[in-house]
Amino acid sequence: SSFSFDAELPTDRDDWQIGLIVGQSGSGKSLLAKEAFGDRLTTGFQWQGACILDDFPAELSTDEITRSLTAVGLSSTPVWLLPYRALSNGQRFRADLARALATRQYIVYDEFTSVVDRDVARAASVAVAKEVRRHPSKRFVAVTCHADVAEWLEPDWIFFTEDYRLARGSLRRPQIEIGLYLGNYRAYPVFANNHYLSRPIPKGATVILGVLRLGAHRQIVAIDSYHACAGIKGLFVGGQGVVLPEFQGLGIGMRFFDAAAELVHQLKQVSIRNVVGSQVVNEYWARRQGKPGAAWRLVSRQHRNKPDGGKLRTRRSTSRATNRLVCSWEYIPESSRH
Numbered sequence: 001s002s003f004s005f006d007a008e009l010p011t012d013r014d015d016w017q018i019g020l021i022v023g024q025s026g027s028g029k030s031l032l033a034k035e036a037f038g039d040r041l042t043t044g045f046q047w048q049g050a051c052i053l054d055d056f057p058a059e060l061s062t063d064e065i066t067r068s069l070t071a072v073g074l075s076s077t078p079v080w081l082l083p084y085r086a087l088s089n090g091q092r093f094r095a096d097l098a099r100a101l102a103t104r105q106y107i108v109y110d111e112f113t114s115v116v117d118r119d120v121a122r123a124a125s126v127a128v129a130k131e132v133r134r135h136p137s138k139r140f141v142a143v144t145c146h147a148d149v150a151e152w153l154e155p156d157w158i159f160f161t162e163d164y165r166l167a168r169g170s171l172r173r174p175q176i177e178i179g180l181y182l183g184n185y186r187a188y189p190v191f192a193n194n195h196y197l198s199r200p201i202p203k204g205a206t207v208i209l210g211v212l213r214l215g216a217h218r219q220i221v222a223i224d225s226y227h228a229c230a231g232i233k234g235l236f237v238g239g240q241g242v243v244l245p246e247f248q249g250l251g252i253g254m255r256f257f258d259a260a261a262e263l264v265h266q267l268k269q270v271s272i273r274n275v276v277g278s279q280v281v282n283e284y285w286a287r288r289q290g291k292p293g294a295a296w297r298l299v300s301r302q303h304r305n306k307p308d309g310g311k312l313r314t315r316r317s318t319s320r321a322t323n324r325l326v327c328s329w330e331y332i333p334e335s336s337r338h
Contacts, residue, residue, distance in 0.1 A: 016156035023161030047084030068102035071131040073249025112142035125152035127249025183209040191242040208260040224260035238274030272331035300328035
């Protein structure tokens, strides 16, 4: 038996950045992608390093590698230090995406989101679209049997292998909603493995949970906490803020942390400060400095966090972010912003 069909796809001369080829298994998606795009078709990478950072090309700097991982929602430092074989299916998918985006300008990705659950697929689609759009010279074509990613990827064109039809024009991404709820320290173990600090949240901390709604589905995806600063009345300091890796890349993290700080400020009527060791958060807040609506003011530039008062390190102090590059930030309440 033989199988053939005619397909019209946009060319490299056309003005587009993101494309989507979608259809049922066996409908000719991979055949079409290989015929149309040749060696640009990506089916995965070989991973052999002791951690995933080691498998990126040597000519890439550490900053370039971590930026590409962060861009696709894989921004957890503990995950970066794991070998590929130790990652979950969702983390492996994001690592492959990050490596493709870091090393290629024209990417045709076969079996896009086929091995991950649909929440991860939606979040990853948003993250990929944001990263590709940031670089006008990049092009990305997703090849998948899952049509549900279309509105999250927002492609410039879609080819349907069911009826060999080409549709042009970008879709509009559904609204993403996240609600804030008061919680307590008992919720933190769900997030603990994704934070660089090993200490638990203090029992007396004010804990804010973020609940994401995607369609009819709701799930707790983020946590932030603040506790009273010893010896300074009217000041709360930030604890461990985390967005679950599966939902990073949706653009909810910074908005959630801002809203959580505002909620604690209003509930406790206190000033708020945060000592941040995340490069991603520090760079984002630094870019916002002086802009309308900026929520955080830099108090102390990058420095190395030291044990309390230079005292002898104890078992308790070893769980702190000692000798780590951090920045100190002060929260600007909404009522005080320009």
